[in-house]
Amino acid sequence: AKEKGRNDFQMFNADMKSTSINRLKLENELRRALANEEFVLYYQPQVEIESGRIVGVEALIRWIHPERGLVSPNHFIPFAEESGLIVPIGEWVLRSACKQNKAWQNQGYEPIPISVNLSMRQFFQHNLKGKISHVLEQTGLEPQYLELEITESMTMDVDHAIQSLLELKELGVNVSIDDFGTGYSSLYYLKKFPIDKLKIDRSFVRDIMVDPNDAAIVATIIAMTHHLNLKVIAEGVENEDQLNFLYQNRCNEVQGYWYSPPVDGNELEYMLNHGI
Ligand code: C2E
Ligand code: CA
Ligand code: CA
Ligand code: CA
Numbered sequence: 001a002k003e004k005g006r007n008d009f010q011m012f013n014a015d016m017k018s019t020s021i022n023r024l025k026l027e028n029e030l031r032r033a034l035a036n037e038e039f040v041l042y043y044q045p046q047v048e049i050e051s052g053r054i055v056g057v058e059a060l061i062r063w064i065h066p067e068r069g070l071v072s073p074n075h076f077i078p079f080a081e082e083s084g085l086i087v088p089i090g091e092w093v094l095r096s097a098c099k100q101n102k103a104w105q106n107q108g109y110e111p112i113p114i115s116v117n118l119s120m121r122q123f124f125q126h127n128l129k130g131k132i133s134h135v136l137e138q139t140g141l142e143p144q145y146l147e148l149e150i151t152e153s154m155t156m157d158v159d160h161a162i163q164s165l166l167e168l169k170e171l172g173v174n175v176s177i178d179d180f181g182t183g184y185s186s187l188y189y190l191k192k193f194p195i196d197k198l199k200i201d202r203s204f205v206r207d208i209m210v211d212p213n214d215a216a217i218v219a220t221i222i223a224m225t226h227h228l229n230l231k232v233i234a235e236g237v238e239n240e241d242q243l244n245f246l247y248q249n250r251c252n253e254v255q256g257y258w259y260s261p262p263v264d265g266n267e268l269e270y271m272l273n274h275g276i
Contacts, residue, residue: 056114094135113174
């Protein structure tokens, strides 16, 4: 049993350049996970610094594996992207997130947007607009309460990205650029993309108090968003010094362990009820 456990662990290594047997096994396991509803969503609050209010949540997938327990997305999302399984998994995430957000509204909570991570394949899939619009209709969620997170790498094919983004804009959903600063998006195109928000990557936030370069980069990104009329949120805020720095530099919203890690639906409701 010990031996088996170790093999299983290797199968879930973030480095998926494993044997084809393992890949096939993982692919089958992921299909089974979808069919058996082994995935759940966790939710991480997005907090307005000044008021301390929860102004949004990001939905983050978890896999409750029958033998291994809670599996982090870093251990299967890269493989799901490679194999194409990210499309049905991503659809499950989108539908579940919209459904949950609508349920919270029906329970009387003040409506807030829910953010969903879109993979490259989803972003460029045929009839993206139709698919998202269908999910919104099915769940009854109004488009302004859905935010889609894309990464800079998805904007490399500029014309295609603009076309997809315009479709999303027509739908009325919000779009943010995740992990901002880690990719290669050109500032020139940034103003051409119909996006709403930048999410400053946590690798910059991590060292703002120790590395003057990171501090300068973060302050500059925030100032830029104000000039471009974009919203901004800082990710990975883990301590009060970082929070104060961000607040002083006019970043209004943060997400990170300082306020809360991603939590299950019940815990999120508890925070909505009692404050964070
Ligand atoms: P991400 O979209 O950048 O999500 C933020 C990650 O940072 C989450 O990891 C979150 O738990 C973690 N995090 C939040 N606050 C802090 C902090 O203060 N300190 C540190 N060190 N980490 C923090 P998680 O949930 O393990 O997700 C990892 C990545 O997996 C996500 O990164 C995203 O790229 C991907 N992912 C998660 N759910 C989905 C999904 O439904 N669809 C797709 N396509 N990708 C997903
Ligand atoms: Ca994200
Ligand atoms: Ca991120
Ligand atoms: Ca990330």
